[in-house]
Amino acid sequence: MKSINLQRTESLLMELLPEALSTLNDSRINSLAITGVNCKNGKYDATVYYDGSDYDNQEIKAINQILHKANGRIKSYILASTGWYKCPNFKFVNDDSLEESKNIEALFAKIAKEKKDQE
Template identity: 70%
Template structure:
């Protein structure tokens, strides 16, 4: 169970990271949807999950690389917006859970269609 302070930190970062990304020059990350942030070790590390479904699998490493290069500017933005002394170190990961839920929804639609065709 996460502490209230850690949950607040994650919530604040969920607002600030997309704001920081919106000011970037790279079109791939400027409007990238952030789906979640998981803070570890207090506020020292944060995994930022993004929705990479608009990209092909071979493009994802380039997006992660662009995000990693931009992490210094993201940190600066977060520090200036919050007044924190230290900002978490960001690690970026493609959120595959959205893709899995879409596949499950597609499967349910197919089952429903098959049931109707059997009737």
């Protein structure tokens, strides 16, 4: 169970990260959809999940490298927006849970069709 302060921090980061990304000049990341934020060790580390379902593996690697390089600018934006003393170190990860849920839905549809065909 996460503390209310940690949940508040994650919620605020969910709001501010897309704004921070939109200020960057790279079209691959300035409209990237943030799907979740998971803070660890208080506010020292945060895993940021983004929707990379429109990209192939090579593009996702490139996006991760760009986000890693832009980490300092993103942190500066967050610090300026919040007035925090310290900003978490961001680790950006492709959120493949959306892709997995699509696969599960497809499996359910296939099972339903097979049952219907058997009847």
